[in-house]
Amino acid sequence: xxxxxxxxxxxxxxxxxxxxxxxxxxxxxxxxxxxxxxxxxxxxxxxxxxxxxxxxxxxxxxxxxxxxxxxxxxxxxxxxxxxxxxxxxxxxxxxxxxxxxxxxxxxxxxxxxxxxxxxxxxxxxxxxxxxxxxxxxxxxxxxxxxxxxxxxxxxxxxxxxxxxxxxxxxxxxxxxxxxxxx
Amino acid sequence: xxxxxxxxxxxxxxxxxxxxxxxxxxxxxxxxxxxxxxxxxxxxxxxxxxxxxxxxxxxxxxxxxxxxxxxxxxxxxxxxxxxxxxxxxxxxxxxxxxxxxxxxxxxxxxxxxxxxxxxxxxxxxxxxxxxxxxxxxxxxxxxxxxxxxxxxxxxxxxxxxxxxxxxxxxxxxxxxxxxxxx
Amino acid sequence: xxxxxxxxxxxxxxxxxxxxxxxxxxxxxxxxxxxxxxxxxxxxxxxxxxxxxxxxxxxxxxxxxxxxxxxxxxxxxxxxxxxxxxxxxxxxxxxxxxxxxxxxxxxxxxxxxxxxxxxxxxxxxxxxxxxxxxxxxxxxxxxxxxxxxxxxxxxxxxxxxxxxxxxxxxxxxxxxxxxxxx
Amino acid sequence: xxxxxxxxxxxxxxxxxxxxxxxxxxxxxxxxxxxxxxxxxxxxxxxxxxxxxxxxxxxxxxxxxxxxxxxxxxxxxxxxxxxxxxxxxxxxxxxxxxxxxxxxxxxxxxxxxxxxxxxxxxxxxxxxxxxxxxxxxxxxxxxxxxxxxxxxxxxxxxxxxxxxxxxxxxxxxxxxxxxxxx
Numbered sequence: 001x002x003x004x005x006x007x008x009x010x011x012x013x014x015x016x017x018x019x020x021x022x023x024x025x026x027x028x029x030x031x032x033x034x035x036x037x038x039x040x041x042x043x044x045x046x047x048x049x050x051x052x053x054x055x056x057x058x059x060x061x062x063x064x065x066x067x068x069x070x071x072x073x074x075x076x077x078x079x080x081x082x083x084x085x086x087x088x089x090x091x092x093x094x095x096x097x098x099x100x101x102x103x104x105x106x107x108x109x110x111x112x113x114x115x116x117x118x119x120x121x122x123x124x125x126x127x128x129x130x131x132x133x134x135x136x137x138x139x140x141x142x143x144x145x146x147x148x149x150x151x152x153x154x155x156x157x158x159x160x161x162x163x164x165x166x167x168x169x170x171x172x173x174x175x176x177x178x179x180x181x182x
Numbered sequence: 183x184x185x186x187x188x189x190x191x192x193x194x195x196x197x198x199x200x201x202x203x204x205x206x207x208x209x210x211x212x213x214x215x216x217x218x219x220x221x222x223x224x225x226x227x228x229x230x231x232x233x234x235x236x237x238x239x240x241x242x243x244x245x246x247x248x249x250x251x252x253x254x255x256x257x258x259x260x261x262x263x264x265x266x267x268x269x270x271x272x273x274x275x276x277x278x279x280x281x282x283x284x285x286x287x288x289x290x291x292x293x294x295x296x297x298x299x300x301x302x303x304x305x306x307x308x309x310x311x312x313x314x315x316x317x318x319x320x321x322x323x324x325x326x327x328x329x330x331x332x333x334x335x336x337x338x339x340x341x342x343x344x345x346x347x348x349x350x351x352x353x354x355x356x357x358x359x360x361x362x363x364x
Numbered sequence: 365x366x367x368x369x370x371x372x373x374x375x376x377x378x379x380x381x382x383x384x385x386x387x388x389x390x391x392x393x394x395x396x397x398x399x400x401x402x403x404x405x406x407x408x409x410x411x412x413x414x415x416x417x418x419x420x421x422x423x424x425x426x427x428x429x430x431x432x433x434x435x436x437x438x439x440x441x442x443x444x445x446x447x448x449x450x451x452x453x454x455x456x457x458x459x460x461x462x463x464x465x466x467x468x469x470x471x472x473x474x475x476x477x478x479x480x481x482x483x484x485x486x487x488x489x490x491x492x493x494x495x496x497x498x499x500x501x502x503x504x505x506x507x508x509x510x511x512x513x514x515x516x517x518x519x520x521x522x523x524x525x526x527x528x529x530x531x532x533x534x535x536x537x538x539x540x541x542x543x544x545x546x
Numbered sequence: 547x548x549x550x551x552x553x554x555x556x557x558x559x560x561x562x563x564x565x566x567x568x569x570x571x572x573x574x575x576x577x578x579x580x581x582x583x584x585x586x587x588x589x590x591x592x593x594x595x596x597x598x599x600x601x602x603x604x605x606x607x608x609x610x611x612x613x614x615x616x617x618x619x620x621x622x623x624x625x626x627x628x629x630x631x632x633x634x635x636x637x638x639x640x641x642x643x644x645x646x647x648x649x650x651x652x653x654x655x656x657x658x659x660x661x662x663x664x665x666x667x668x669x670x671x672x673x674x675x676x677x678x679x680x681x682x683x684x685x686x687x688x689x690x691x692x693x694x695x696x697x698x699x700x701x702x703x704x705x706x707x708x709x710x711x712x713x714x715x716x717x718x719x720x721x722x723x724x725x726x727x728x
Contacts, residue, residue, distance in 0.1 A: 011226040035223070041268045042261070043217075044193040047340050079224065081320040082264060085271030086223045092267045127683050127693065128320050130676045131313035134498075137673050138263040138310050147673065158229050169715045309501050309511065312494045316680075319491050329491065351533045375590040399589075405581070405632045406625065408557040411704050443588065445684040446628060449638045450587045453631030492684050495677035502627040502674050522593050 001181055003029040004069040006062075008076030008087030010035050015155035016120040018162070020075040022171035023118065023151075027178055030069060032062055034086045042092040052096045059093050063103065071114050071178070072145070074136065078121025082132050091139065111144030116174065120167075122156030149174065183363055185211040186251040188244075190258030190269030192217050197337035198302040200344070202257040204353035205300065205333075209360055212251060214244055216268045224274040234278045241275050245285065253296050253360070254327070256318065260303025260334075264314050273321065293326030298356065302349075304338030331356065365545055367393040368433040370426075372440030372451030374399050379519035380484040382526070384439040386535035387482065387515075391542055394433060396426055398450045406456040416460045423457050427467065435478050435542070436509070438500065442485025442516075446496050455503065475508030480538065484531075486520030513538065547727055549575040550615040552608075554622030554633030556581050561701035562666040564708070566621040568717035569664065569697075573724055576615060578608055580632045588638040598642045605639050609649065617660050617724070618691070620682065624667025624698075628678050637685065657690030662720065666713075668702030695720065 003024060009016050037058035045052045066072055076083040083091075097106045117136050121129055129152045140147040151174070153167035154160065161167060185206060191198050219240035227234045248254055258265040265273075279288045299318050303311055311334045322329040333356070335349035336342065343349060367388060373380050401422035409416045430436055440447040447455075461470045481500050485493055493516045504511040515538070517531035518524065525531060549570060555562050583604035591598045612618055622629040629637075643652045663682050667675055675698045686693040697720070699713035700706065707713065 009226070010224060011229075014226070035225075041217070041266070041271075042192060044191070044196070044259070044261075047193075077226070079226075079274045079277070080270075080324075081317045082270060084223070085267055085274045088262075088264060088270045089223075089267030092261045095261070123320075123324070126696070127679070130680060131316040131320070133673065134313040134316075134676060135263045138305075138313070142262075142305070150672070165719055166716050169719075170712050173711055173715075308514070309497065312498060315491065316494060332490070347537055348534050351537075352530050355529055355533075373590070374588060375593075378590070399587070405630070405635075406556060407581075408555070408560070408623070408625075411557075441590070443590075443638045443641070444634075444688075445681045446634060448587070449631055449635030452626075452628060452634045453587075456625045456631045459625070487684075487688070495680040495684070498677040499627045499681075502669075502677070506626075506669070 001071065001178070002069045003027060003071040003073060003178065004066045005029060005031045005073045005075055006066065006087070006090070007031065007033045007035070008074070008084040010084065010086070011077070014077060015153065015159070015161035016075050016077045016118060018159065019120055019151065019153045019167055019171055020073060020118045022168055023174040024073070024178070025175065027175070030065060032065060034090055037062060039086065039089050039093065041089050042095055044095070046095065046099065052099060059090070062090070063097055067109050069113070071116070073116045073118060075118045078119050078125055078129050078132060081128050082135070083119070094143065107144060113145050114148045115140050115145045116148055117150040118153070118171070119150070120153035120155045120161055122154070122160070125152045125154055183253065183360070184251045185209060185253040185255060185360065186248045187211060187213045187255045187257050188248065188269070188272070189213065189215045189217070190256070190266040192266065192268070193259070196259060197335065197341070197343035198257050198259045198300060200341065201302055201333065201335045201349055201353055202255060202300045204350055205356040206255070206360070207357065209357070212247060214247060216272055219244060221268065221271050221275065223271050224277055226277070228277065228281065234281060241272070242284070244272070245279060249291050251295070253298070255298045255300060257300045260301050260307055260311050260314060263310050264317070265301070276325065289326060295327050296330045297322050297327045298330055299332040300335070300353070301332070302335035302337045302343055304336070304342070307334045307336055365435065365542070366433045367391060367435045367437060367542065368430045369393060369395045369437045369439055370430065370451070370454070371395065371397045371399070372438070372448040374448065374450070375441070378441060379517065379523070379525035380439050380441045380482060382523065383484055383515065383517045383531055383535055384437060384482045386532055387538040388437070388542070389539065391539070394429060396429060398454055401426060403450065403453050403457065405453045406459055408459070410459065410463065416463060423454070426454070427461055431473050433477070435480070437480045437482060439482045442483050442489055442493050442496060445492050446499070447483070458507065471508060477509050478512045479504050479509045480512055481514040482517070482535070483514070484517035484519045484525055486518070486524070489516045489518055547617065547724070548615045549573060549617040549619060549724065550612045551575060551577045551619045551621050552612065552633070552636070553577065553579045553581070554620070554630040556630065556632070557623070560623060561699065561705070561707035562621050562623045562664060564705065565666055565697065565699045565713055565717055566619060566664045568714055569720040570619070570724070571721065573721070576611060578611060580636055583608060585632065585635050585639065587635050588641055590641070592641065592645065598645060605636070608636070609643060613655050615659070617662070619662045619664060621664045624665050624671055624675050624678060627674050628681070629665070640689065653690060659691050660694045661686050661691045662694055663696040664699070664717070665696070666699035666701045666707055668700070668706070671698045671700055
């Protein structure tokens with residue numbers, strides 16, 4: 001059982017990363033900082049006769065990496081009550097991969113994984129972050145991934161998250177779960 | 183009373199644009215196709231001593247254009263149960279503008295506007311699009327814009343939207359409202 | 365194809381009933397005004413050795429009536445951002461019927477039906493009524509009913525609903541759909 | 547600082563009560579089991595010339611009791627993805643109290659309180675219980691109560707909740723918070 005963490009944040013050592021670390025520290029994992037890669041927005045060509053165009057960026061290499069793992073943690077700061085735009089662009093591109101002959105098993109492989117969401121925001125995340133969780137629920141249902149849990153943390157200024165005891169506890173519980181199921 | 187339409191789609195003449203046209207045809211308006219511009223993702227430097235860096239892209243020019251109008255229509259296809267990544271990146275950048283000395287009145291000016299959302303999706307948009315609407319509700323509340331209405335249309339293949347009579351009627355009603363309040 | 369309307373309101377000729385009438389006028393249908401019946405709250409005895417107790421009220425007779433129909437319209441004013449308490453008590457009792465030997469086919473029979481929700485409220489129903497719709501989505505998914513549509517109308521004082529053109533149009537469209545599928 | 551717990555459950559010593567106990571054990575509090583009282587559904591007479599009728603049941607006596615306290619905990623099993631019908635009937639009646647000359651300060655007094663929700667369900671409560679939380683958010687916003695937290699616990703059969711470590715921890719944290727603010 002191995003883990004890939006997909007970071008949607010743009011700040012080094014932000015609250016979301018700090019909280020996520022509590023859930024995965026010491027475990028074998030692959031960290032993917034989306035901000036360090038070039039990921040083009042999707043161009044919707046589902047209904048164009050030629051279909052999708054090959055895109056020359058880092059997206060496929062990230063897909064290759066996450067497909068190797070059993071657990072995917074989507075770790076994003078809450079920007080404007082949703083995942084960050086760079087994480088959204090990454091997920092939007094799945095529509096292309098679903099039709100990409102290079103990835104004939106994309107949906108099947110994704111559907112064998114377990115997903116978690118860790119998101120930190122500063123404006124009542126446990127209430128105003130709920131539509132974000134509901135979106136991930138629909139996203140995971142569509143692609144067939146099992147949505148095994150989420151943590152909504154409270155934080156705005158650096159290290160605020162260290163005051164959110166419920167979130168820290170939930171992260172430590174998640175880590176125990178990962179260790180036991182290893 | 184003038185209108186700016188902010189398009190988040192990536193397909194020419196897609197269902198979302200077709201539906202939006204029904205709401206604004208014949209009216210004086212400015213159309214902004216986000217896909218035609220370079221908009222960098224936000225880099226969250228709220229807590230960095232130097233603050234946000236100047237970004238050399240088209241974002242500010244779009245802000246300048248929308249600030250001129252009284253009504254903003256956010257028109258986006260529903261990608262993965264949410265707004266498109268390019269629209270999300272555009273909104274994420276508002277966090278920078280809120281702290282930008284070149285836009286000292288950004289929030290005040292935004293709060294004088296009325297906003298509408300027009301979104302079209304192919305997977306039960308009237309149910310699975312609801313978290314998207316709730317996010318816009320939080321977004322508009324935060325920035326102070328009045329959220330005056332939305333239309334969730336049903337469509338997947340080109341021109342599907344022309345079969346969604348409820349959505350077309352709602353668009354025509356919206357257009358009447360714009361004309362009357364002009 | 366026949367219709368049962370299950371009214372959760374407590375006011376005669378309220379906005380919700382007026383809107384619902386637009387959807388069903390002239391059609392063969394059965395109207396059930398929950399307020400006119402005695403429906404006890406559920407007593408949760410799922411895990412008691414004796415199971416549920418027989419309840420001496422009108423609940424079963426209403427179940428008998430709705431099971432005869434193909435389409436169920438749940439028509440409720442929005443009280444405190446949700447269905448009325450009397451409608452909730454009616455639905456809560458389904459947990460008993462699901463375990464009632466007198467109704468061995470309850471879930472099967474329910475799952476052959478189509479459901480609609482018509483709800484009218486006075487405090488931004490198109491936004492603040494969305495959790496209600498999401499609850500019905502979960503309720504119908506669980507029982508297996510197809511959730512074929514909803515209308516959220518705006519109204520507070522008597523006959524306010526007659527000003528909500530979008531809702532009236534949606535109701536007239538619903539009526540056409542019922543007639544065609546008849 | 548004193549606490550009133552308003553129980554919406556119908557089972558003795560159910561999971562919801564067990565979880566709530568973890569949050570309040572040893573504290574001075576008043577427990578109100580709604581199932582033990584007669585609470586009529588509201589009859590909506592807001593727009594009737596005579597206004598609301600006096601209702602001869604236990605509702606007012608419960609209002610009298612909760613108004614004495616600073617913290618209200620709404621503790622309900624999740625029935626059909628929402629609060630129980632008996633709790634809903636209790637809240638529906640607030641519409642009458644808001645217009646009741648015997649309670650001229652109802653809204654003011656309520657708005658000085660802090661509210662918590664504790665809800666336990668057996669079908670993915672952390673996802674499918676979210677609309678319930680969003681409804682309470684709207685309810686509390688309307689009446690002016692500060693919504694200070696919630697716990698969604700997982701449980702179906704008796705004592706299942708004792709396996710939900712995150713919920714138990716959150717309850718213990720809540721208890722600490724109550725003690726400190728005492």
